[in-house]
Amino acid sequence: xxxxxxxxxxxxxxxxxxxxxxxxxxxxxxxxxxxxxxxxxxxxxxxxxxxxxxxxxxxxxxxxxxxxxxxxxxxxxxxxxxxxxxxxxxxxxxxxxxxxxxxxxxxxxxxxxxxxxxxxxxxxxxxxxxxxxxxxxxxxxxxxxxxxxxxxxxxxxxxxxxxxxxxxxxxxxxxxxxxxxxxxxxxxxxxxxxxxxxxxxxxxxxxxxxxxxxxxxxxxxxxxxxxxxxxxxxxxxxxxxxxxxxxxxxxxxxxxxxxxxxxxxxxxxxxxxxxxxxxxxxxxxxxxxxxxxxxxxxxxxxxxxxxxxxxxxxxxxxxxxxxxxxxxxxxxxxxxxxxxxxxxxxxxxxxxxxxxxxxxxxxxxxxxxxxxxxxxxxxxxxxxxxxxxxxxxxxxxxxxxxxxxxxxxxxxxxxxxxxxxxxxxxxxxxxxxxxxxxxxxxxx
Amino acid sequence: xxxxxxxxxxxxxxxxxxxxxxxxxxxxxxxxxxxxxxxxxxxxxxxxxxxxxxxxxxxxxxxxxxxxxxxxxxxxxxxxxxxxxxxxxxxxxxxxxxxxxxxxxxxxxxxxxxxxxxxxxxxxxxxxxxxxxxxxxxxxxxxxxxxxxxxxxxxxxxxxxxxxxxxxxxxxxxxxxxxxxxxxxxxxxxxxxxxxxxxxxxxxxxxxxxxxxxxxxxxxxxxxxxxxxxxxxxx
Numbered sequence: 001x002x003x004x005x006x007x008x009x010x011x012x013x014x015x016x017x018x019x020x021x022x023x024x025x026x027x028x029x030x031x032x033x034x035x036x037x038x039x040x041x042x043x044x045x046x047x048x049x050x051x052x053x054x055x056x057x058x059x060x061x062x063x064x065x066x067x068x069x070x071x072x073x074x075x076x077x078x079x080x081x082x083x084x085x086x087x088x089x090x091x092x093x094x095x096x097x098x099x100x101x102x103x104x105x106x107x108x109x110x111x112x113x114x115x116x117x118x119x120x121x122x123x124x125x126x127x128x129x130x131x132x133x134x135x136x137x138x139x140x141x142x143x144x145x146x147x148x149x150x151x152x153x154x155x156x157x158x159x160x161x162x163x164x165x166x167x168x169x170x171x172x173x174x175x176x177x178x179x180x181x182x183x184x185x186x187x188x189x190x191x192x193x194x195x196x197x198x199x200x201x202x203x204x205x206x207x208x209x210x211x212x213x214x215x216x217x218x219x220x221x222x223x224x225x226x227x228x229x230x231x232x233x234x235x236x237x238x239x240x241x242x243x244x245x246x247x248x249x250x251x252x253x254x255x256x257x258x259x260x261x262x263x264x265x266x267x268x269x270x271x272x273x274x275x276x277x278x279x280x281x282x283x284x285x286x287x288x289x290x291x292x293x294x295x296x297x298x299x300x301x302x303x304x305x306x307x308x309x310x311x312x313x314x315x316x317x318x319x320x321x322x323x324x325x326x327x328x329x330x331x332x333x334x335x336x337x338x339x340x341x342x343x344x345x346x347x348x349x350x351x352x353x354x355x356x357x358x359x360x361x362x363x364x365x366x367x368x369x370x371x372x373x374x375x376x377x378x379x380x381x382x383x384x385x386x387x388x389x390x391x392x393x394x395x396x397x398x399x400x401x402x403x404x405x406x407x408x409x410x411x412x413x414x415x416x417x418x419x420x421x422x423x424x425x426x427x428x429x430x431x432x433x434x435x436x437x438x439x440x441x442x443x444x
Numbered sequence: 445x446x447x448x449x450x451x452x453x454x455x456x457x458x459x460x461x462x463x464x465x466x467x468x469x470x471x472x473x474x475x476x477x478x479x480x481x482x483x484x485x486x487x488x489x490x491x492x493x494x495x496x497x498x499x500x501x502x503x504x505x506x507x508x509x510x511x512x513x514x515x516x517x518x519x520x521x522x523x524x525x526x527x528x529x530x531x532x533x534x535x536x537x538x539x540x541x542x543x544x545x546x547x548x549x550x551x552x553x554x555x556x557x558x559x560x561x562x563x564x565x566x567x568x569x570x571x572x573x574x575x576x577x578x579x580x581x582x583x584x585x586x587x588x589x590x591x592x593x594x595x596x597x598x599x600x601x602x603x604x605x606x607x608x609x610x611x612x613x614x615x616x617x618x619x620x621x622x623x624x625x626x627x628x629x630x631x632x633x634x635x636x637x638x639x640x641x642x643x644x645x646x647x648x649x650x651x652x653x654x655x656x657x658x659x660x661x662x663x664x665x666x667x668x669x670x671x672x673x674x675x676x677x678x679x
Contacts, residue, residue, distance in 0.1 A: 303595075
């Protein structure tokens, strides 16, 4: 357990002494979000004033060295409460605008927010991204009230998104988290979360802040760590999520590496937990679900397939090391003839992910190489999903994702078997041959 | 007649006998050192081989791709055995040098000393070659993955260039360390690389000007077009 304190700047230390304590803390990690951060600050301010008027609250902006004046906007953004029919605001919202220390990334920004929450002895915390366009004051209530009044420790967001929005979530993070830990958290890397002060302290005590968790891996790590620590977990319906694109400098392979790296590292840490888990269960959902129009997403399938095909040719020696023989043979055999044809069925994709997790666990090559070499495979699977869901409604596409989740759960014995040291493996593993396209199986 | 026998036959024989008696302890010492060296070499080689097997050196080499490289080079012996045999032969060579030194003959002593003085250079050259080999494998794999992820068609060519470039560099450094035609190696290396770069620049700039223009246009236009076409949010 890490009992050391995360370093904070002198002005932040002084500000903490002034504020002394708070019941609620809302954190906003930011980096060059001048376009949107004002809206996010207003939504948070109004949400706190409207739904928690008597609570002592703090807004913390943890900034990664923005050059576009983001911290200044956070500091000076004002809200005219009278025009919003809010007259009984009893507590002033304190603001802390601070840079963070450590590896540049979202995770390091969160670490500073967790530290401030611990120093202020906050009971309930929430974090929201600074690039949000669709955030409303109700999000703050939905993320905090389950903690404040229902005794939950962790609130994951539940958004309505376009069927092609959040493809890492849909093809990897959600199905794998669900199959491993048995909790159906639909947006495990959503970006907006609510959590108790105790859970924030638990996060701080983990030795992960020099790993992928310090970057984009933070979201999936928070979710898996919450489940693994035995925290009470729920979801809140937030409507549509519309946000600016992520940092354009952050390329896909780096993003994928950080998310997968955090996922696989958590698998190693919590092997005892997930290897016993069978099936999955629904997680309580707060809020009022409704239909909403989502922004269209344009997809360049041709480019994705081209990347996949190049990977199949040029990365063959590396993929052969990562994947089981059967998995690679199937990938090669299924390579379509035409330019944009790419089919990676659910069973095969699950095999790829489980093989990759096992290869990570066995350290068959440098971790960064292994994770980055999976990018063309992910693009191939995404292209395959786009092919399979073209012309389908969001609900129908969601059913496809549900079927993928069932496949992940049904084929979990394959992972457990491969994960074990060779001495403990049965002589002739034959699980794959039982895999079918049927979405049912052994799901509980 | 007796004088003749004494002077012509017995005296040289006596001299030879004395000389032999003088050298005999040294020869005996050489034999003992050689025998001791043989035993030490066998014991060290055996022990190191066993130790490397126990700590999983073969598995580590397998993960680093060294086993595959050895196989490609026609070496079917596993890495632990190779290290054991290397230790064995190193001790044998050192023992032989020490044994030659035990004869206490000036030319042999000089030869042994010059051989010993060369050993550090040999070791350094071997370390440079090994490090260069591992570094080139690691770097070429990283380059290959990055190039494929960036969608560069000649990804394998770029990776191969990085591998061979590093290996040639390591080879040149090792030769320089061994003192073999130092200037020729440095100059040859400079001329070769300079020539490659110049040839590439001329070929690209003059011979394939249209191709270069078309390639750059396609890359830049395709990139901006594809980023317009694709606004996928992966997370």
